[in-house]
Structures are given as structure tokens and as C-alpha cells.
Amino acid sequence: MNIPHPYLMFLGDVQDQLGAKTAQGIVDWRRDWCLGQIRLEGCKADLGIPDMTIAEAAGQGARTLVVGVVNAGGVLPEHWTSVIVQAIEAGMDVASGLHTRLESIPAIAEAAARHGRQLFNVRHSDQRFATGKGTKRPGRRLLTVGTDCSVGKKYTALALEKEMRARGMDADFRATGQTGVFISGRGVAIDAVVADFISGAVEWIAPAADPAHWDLIEGQGSLYHPSFAGVSLGLLHGAQPDAFVVCHEPTRSTMRGVQHPLPSIQEVIDLTIRCGRLTNPAIRPVGIAINTKAYGEDEARACLEAAAKAHDLPANDPIRFGVGEIIDRLTEEFATE
Amino acid sequence: MNIPHPYLMFLGDVQDQLGAKTAQGIVDWRRDWCLGQIRLEGCKADLGIPDMTIAEAAGQGARTLVVGVVNAGGVLPEHWTSVIVQAIEAGMDVASGLHTRLESIPAIAEAAARHGRQLFNVRHSDQRFATGKGTKRPGRRLLTVGTDCSVGKKYTALALEKEMRARGMDADFRATGQTGVFISGRGVAIDAVVADFISGAVEWIAPAADPAHWDLIEGQGSLYHPSFAGVSLGLLHGAQPDAFVVCHEPTRSTMRGVQHPLPSIQEVIDLTIRCGRLTNPAIRPVGIAINTKAYGEDEARACLEAAAKAHDLPANDPIRFGVGEIIDRLTEEFATE
Numbered sequence: 066m067n068i069p070h071p072y073l074m075f076l077g078d079v080q081d082q083l084g085a086k087t088a089q090g091i092v093d094w095r096r097d098w099c100l101g102q103i104r105l106e107g108c109k110a111d112l113g114i115p116d117m118t119i120a121e122a123a124g125q126g127a128r129t130l131v132v133g134v135v136n137a138g139g140v141l142p143e144h145w146t147s148v149i150v151q152a153i154e155a156g157m158d159v160a161s162g163l164h165t166r167l168e169s170i171p172a173i174a175e176a177a178a179r180h181g182r183q184l185f186n187v188r189h190s191d192q193r194f195a196t197g198k199g200t201k202r203p204g205r206r207l208l209t210v211g212t213d214c215s216v217g218k219k220y221t222a223l224a225l226e227k228e229m230r231a232r233g234m235d236a237d238f239r240a241t242g243q244t245g246v247f248i249s250g251r252g253v254a255i256d257a258v259v260a261d262f263i264s265g266a267v268e269w270i271a272p273a274a275d276p277a278h279w280d281l282i283e284g285q286g287s288l289y290h291p292s293f294a295g296v297s298l299g300l301l302h303g304a305q306p307d308a309f310v311v312c313h314e315p316t317r318s319t320m321r322g323v324q325h326p327l328p329s330i331q332e333v334i335d336l337t338i339r340c341g342r343l344t345n346p347a348i349r350p351v352g353i354a355i356n357t358k359a360y361g362e363d364e365a366r367a368c369l370e371a372a373a374k375a376h377d378l379p380a381n382d383p384i385r386f387g388v389g390e391i392i393d394r395l396t397e398e399f400a401t402e
Numbered sequence: 403m404n405i406p407h408p409y410l411m412f413l414g415d416v417q418d419q420l421g422a423k424t425a426q427g428i429v430d431w432r433r434d435w436c437l438g439q440i441r442l443e444g445c446k447a448d449l450g451i452p453d454m455t456i457a458e459a460a461g462q463g464a465r466t467l468v469v470g471v472v473n474a475g476g477v478l479p480e481h482w483t484s485v486i487v488q489a490i491e492a493g494m495d496v497a498s499g500l501h502t503r504l505e506s507i508p509a510i511a512e513a514a515a516r517h518g519r520q521l522f523n524v525r526h527s528d529q530r531f532a533t534g535k536g537t538k539r540p541g542r543r544l545l546t547v548g549t550d551c552s553v554g555k556k557y558t559a560l561a562l563e564k565e566m567r568a569r570g571m572d573a574d575f576r577a578t579g580q581t582g583v584f585i586s587g588r589g590v591a592i593d594a595v596v597a598d599f600i601s602g603a604v605e606w607i608a609p610a611a612d613p614a615h616w617d618l619i620e621g622q623g624s625l626y627h628p629s630f631a632g633v634s635l636g637l638l639h640g641a642q643p644d645a646f647v648v649c650h651e652p653t654r655s656t657m658r659g660v661q662h663p664l665p666s667i668q669e670v671i672d673l674t675i676r677c678g679r680l681t682n683p684a685i686r687p688v689g690i691a692i693n694t695k696a697y698g699e700d701e702a703r704a705c706l707e708a709a710a711k712a713h714d715l716p717a718n719d720p721i722r723f724g725v726g727e728i729i730d731r732l733t734e735e736f737a738t739e
Contacts, residue, residue, distance in 0.1 A: 196629040196630070196659070197628055197629040197630075198628070198629070198660055199628025199629065199660050199661075199662055200660075200661065255597060256596070256597050256598040257596055257597065257598065258596070258597050259593070259594055259595070259596060259597070260592060260593050260594065260595050260596070260597050260600050260632065260633045260636070261593040261594065261629075261630065261633065263597050263632040263633075264628060264629055264630075264631070264632060265629065288635075288677075289680060291534055291535070291536025291601060291639050291680055291681050292533040292534040292535070292536065292598075292601060292602065293533070293534075293598065293601075294601070294635050294636065294639055294677070294680070295597065295600040295601060295632040295633060295634075295635045295636025295637070295639070296597045296598065296600075296632060296636070297632075298625075298631050298632045298635045299597070299631065299632025299633070300632070302628045302631055302632070322533070323535055323536050323537075324536075324537065325536055325680070336676070336677075339673070340625075340631075340673075343626060343628055343631070343662070344628050
């Protein structure tokens with residue numbers, strides 16, 4: 066799935082900023098791929114990039130209209146169709162992260178066929194996967210795991226990629242969710258794969274590589290989340306990580322969408338090692354990533370210091386303070402092997 | 403999915419007895435639903451029930467032609483189509499456990515439409531599931547778990563249902579695989595569900611029930627199988643079992659389809675409790691089911707005794723010696739609660 070950029074970001078008329086979460090993630094990590102945004106009347110989200118019409122975006126070279134929104138049910142609202150058709154007529158491909166397949170809307174399918182444009186359904190993969198084999202592959206792999214959903218697993222993996230590349234290391238972010246696929250232009254939304262193929266799909270996403278190469282694999286869910294732990298375990302086994310980073314949000318009291326309390330960082334470390342050993346007996350933690358957005362500077366520093374001390378691991382907020390110490394530890398741990 | 407019986411079992415021309423595993427499971431557990439079998443020239447499997455033509459079966463009241471075979475890729479061979487169409491023309495519905503959807507074959511779809519017959523694709527569910535919630539539901543649940551795939555999890559759950567009903571207990575087998583769905587006429591092939599909905603689908607399969615009612619939930623895979631552990635964990639969380647039985651095959655040296663060694667029964671008990679506590683803190687083992695087919699009578703008895711002693715649990719071979727002691731333990735454990 067190679068989605069041509071630059072992108073024109075379509076937000077429809079979503080009712081809050083959270084509805085544009087996918088688009089915001091793309092802008093945060095690939096600002097130079099995003100020409101501008103197009104919003105319908107009543108849209109309550111704003112990516113902070115120029116508003117433009119289809120014609121303006123086409124004139125500036127936009128190659129793909131990105132439907133970068135999330136909504137309940139993942140359905141494409143009918144009144145968004147005409148903008149999508151106009152973009153196709155102006156020469157753009159279309160990529161959507163919604164559950165509804167673009168080609169299931171007749172007007173969109175017909176316009177794409179007529180103009181020879183591509184339709185990308187990022188949540189769906191047409192790839193046929195094998196079941197996971199669990200055999201050790203060459204190359205290094207790091208997985209971001211979490212105490213919950215939406216605690217920064219994707220942002221941490223992307224921050225690691227950015228900083229490792231800046232240090233001249235050979236490293237690739239590997240997307241396992243729709244926003245990650247948009248950002249990296251490849252990958253698989255693993256939660257949409259048929260259950261039998263979770264680990265097999267991850268083996269395909271992060272294949273055998275050069276022994277010094279690092280795959281930075283985006284984790285999903287949590288081994289302790291009652292809705293999604295199966296996905297998290299299949300991902301762990303398929304990733305067969307040498308190293309993992311635990312991601313955490315310290316102000317949350319219950320897990321997202323359910324009534325269960327969050328596990329401790331230590332519980333996540335222990336269960337990740339115990340289960341991860343099945344496909345990589347040498348699995349080990351190399352850092353803790355904490356989203357300290359809710360804290361002032363002093364409180365954030367104190368929280369990170371406490372976590373680092375408690376677990377004898379570098380702890381950082383990747384967005385606020387970077388991931389340097391985690392990469393130092395990674396380099397140290399694997400230098401002599 | 404209510405598949406009308408009696409069934410005519412179609413084996414095509416599968417090349418060994420294993421290819422007819424689904425059909426054999428149905429005959430083993432629902433002999434009175436199976437009128438006969440129909441086989442193409444060169445078929446190497448035999449269910450030990452009368453061979454009959456479509457006309458003979460229709461004359462005796464067969465209501466569904468069951469395509470009860472497994473093959474690599476789950477594809478329906480083209481040369482099987484004409485028998486299926488003939489069955490439809492003779493008034494039968496058709497149910498298939500293959501990956502290929504019956505209606506994707508034009509001749510079959512047209513015949514079914516013309517004659518108003520139903521097509522059942524047992525591996526696929528049209529049910530829309532919610533994501534799992536992990537909230538404790540009323541009713542008792544027992545899950546069969548395994549040291550590997552194909553170690554008797556389905557047969558153990560079915561044997562428990564049979565014996566518990568014979569004792570006047572209120573118990574229902576809950577199918578999570580295609581053969582189980584054929585046998586019970588309901589359920590969901592959980593390995594074919596989209597990954598995000600594994601635990602949610604199991605919550606749907608084994609819903610809230612009378613406090614004294616037992617669901618006997620068919621397990622899948624193993625928490626230690628690198629290909630399928632994600633499915634097994636989602637199933638465990640969705641089932642939120644009060645009790646579990648560990649199923650084991652003592653002669654196997656590596657896990658099915660991969661090179662990994664089998665875990666010990668104790669490892670499976672420990673990890674099942676550790677992970678299962680997330681949705682049922684009171685989860686506990688109540689027995690061990692060992693497939694002793696490869697052993698003579700004395701060796702089988704010795705193997706079961708050793709396992710019972712090592713784990714302080716009743717150990718039995720459900721097919722060879724029954725499940726009485728496991729139900730005794732279950733009754734004892736839960737009588738006072």
C-alpha cells in the first residue's frame with residue numbers, strides 16, 4: 066500500500082478534535098506530506114494547516130485525498146461523497162481509514178474507474194497472510210507495549226525511529242494501526258485482520274532483515290485489556306521483539322472503554338517477558354515512555370524519575386523530553402551482542 | 403445459524419481420513435443427525451455410515467448437504483459443484499465449513515435462489531459483534547484449554563455436556579470452531595472473526611445465564627502456540643471461566659505446525675490462571691483431559707494417575723474412560739458457593 070503524497074486532509078464535519086485523531090497524527094509526524102485541509106460546514110476540528118478547496122489543492126500538486134477521521138461504526142456519511150468524487154475528478158487518489166470500503170459507494174467506485182484513480186482502504190488489507198510460524202528471524206526488533214490503549218505506543222515508536230535515524234542507525238517504524246499506515250505509507254491495521262492470522266500478519270509486517278537493522282513495531286492495546294489482549298498477544302508473538310518499551314498514561318484510573326483498573330508498569334513488564342519468551346527467549350525491557358501531558362514540568366520530571374528508579378530503566382516522555390536515554394540503553398544493551 | 407438436520411455428509415474426493423475430520427466429528431457426536439455419506443470416485447475417507455445418492459438421501463428426508471471436509475486453503479474444488487447443485491435441486495440446504503463462501507460459486511448461488519434453499523457458511527459469521535467488555539456475567543462457565551491445538555478440547559467439552567445433562571445438570575456446549583458449530587447447530591468459528599472482536603464474540607456465544615447454568619466452552623489453540631495464542635487469550639477473556647480443564651496429548655513432541663516444544667500441563671495451568679484472572683478472579687482448574695489413544699490400557703491408566711497426582715486434580719481420558727471424576731470435582735467445588 067503505497068499512498069502517493071502530498072495529501073489533502075479531509076475532515077468532513079466531525080464534531081470534535083478527537084474525531085480528526087488520524088489526520089492529526091499524520092500532520093504531527095508527516096507535516097511536509099500534508100498540503101492542507103478541507104472541511105465541511107460545521108466541522109469542529111482543525112489541524113492548524115491551510116484550508117483549501119479541491120481545485121486549490123490539485124493546483125498545488127495534491128495527489129491523495131485522505132479521509133482521516135474516526136467515528137462510531139467507522140461509516141462514511143453520505144453527504145461526504147460529493148467532495149470525494151470531486152477530488153477524484155481533480156486527479157487525486159483517495160485513502161480512507163474508515164471501516165466502510167470506498168468502492169462500496171457506487172458514486173466513488175464509478176468516479177475512480179472513470180478517472181483511473183486508486184482507492185485505498187487503510188483499515189483493510191488485501192494481503193493474504195500465513196499463520197505465524199514463531200521462528201526467529203534475523204534483524205533486531207523493538208515493540209512498544211502499553212498499560213492500556215491510547216497511551217502513546219505509536220508516538221513512542223515514531224519518536225524512536227526519528228531519533229535513531231538522526232543518530233545514523235538503520236531503523237524503520239512498522240505500523241500496525243490505520244494512523245501508522247498513513248504515516249509510514251505501509252503496514253497493516255492488525256485489529257482488522259482475521260483472528261487466525263494476527264501473529265502471521267506481524268511476521269509479514271516486520272520480516273527478516275539485516276542483523277543490525279531495527280524494526281520499531283507499533284504496539285496495540287494491552288495484555289491486560291479485556292477487549293483487546295488477544296490482539297496484543299498475537300502481536301507480541303509475531304513481533305518476537307528483542308526489546309520492548311512500556312508506554313503509560315499516569316492519570317488514567319480505568320482502562321479505556323471498560324471498568325478494569327490499569328495494571329502497574331511492573332505487571333506489564335513481567336507478563337510481556339513471560340509471554341514474549343515463547344518466540345524470543347532473550348526479550349527484555351529497555352525503557353518506559355510516559356505521557357506527562359497532564360503534569361506541569363516539575364511534576365512530570367518527578368514522575369519520570371520515580372518510574373526510572375522503581376524499574377531501573379530509562380523513563381521519558383517521548384514528545385516532551387525525547388527518547389535519547391532509551392536509545393542510549395538500547396545501544397548499550399545490544400552493542401556487545 | 404440453525405442448520406436443519408438430518409444431514410447428508412459430502413466428502414468429495416478427499417485424500418485421507420483427516421480430510422474428513424469435520425464430518426467425522428459430527429458423526430461421532432450426532433450420529434442420529436447423519437443419514438448417510440456421499441463420496442466421489444477416489445475418496446479415501448469413510449465415515450462408516452451408509453453411502454447413498456442424492457436421490458436416496460432426499461427420499462429418506464435429508465434436509466442439509468454438509469460439506470464436512472478440510473483442505474489446505476479451505477477452497478471448494480470446482481468438480482464438487484455439480485453434486486452440491488444436485489442436492490439443492492433435490493430440496494436440500496447446503497452447509498460448508500470451507501473458507502470459500504458457497505454463494506461465491508455462481509452455479510450454487512443460482513440454484514439456491516431458484517429453489518429457495520439456504521446456504522450456510524459455517525466458518526463465517528454474519529453476526530456483528532461488539533468489542534469485549536470483560537464485565538462479569540451471571541451463570542457458570544467452564545473452558546477447555548490445551549497444551550496445543552487438536553488435543554481434544556472440543557471432545558472434552560462435548561463429553562462434559564453429555565454427562566452433565568445425564569446427571570440432570572443444566573449445561574450447554576458452546577462451539578467456537580466450525581465442527582462444533584455443525585455439532586451444536588450454533589456458535590461461531592472464532593478464528594475467523596476479525597481480531598478486534600475475539601473476546602466480544604465469545605461474550606456473545608456464552609451470554610448471561612441462570613446462576614446454576616453451565617456453559618461448556620470449546621477452547622481453541624493454546625496460550626503457548628506461537629501461531630494462535632492471541633485467539634486463545636481473547637477466548638479466555640471473553641469466556642471469563644469459573645473453571646477450566648487442561649487438555650493434553652502426551653505423545654506429541656512439538657506443537658502442531660511449528661517447531662516449538664509443548665508446554666507442561668503445569669505451565670498451562672499457571673498462565674491460564676494468571677491471564678484468566680483479568681475477567682474472573684476466581685478462575686480455577688477442575689481437571690485434566692488426556693488423549694491416551696496411543697497407549698495400551700495399563701499405560702493409559704498409569705499416565706492418568708501420574709497426572710492426577712502431580713496436579714492434585716482428577717485426570718481422565720474423556721473418550722476412553724469418561725469425565726465422571728471431573729464433574730464430581732466441579733460439583734464439589736461449586737456446590738458450596
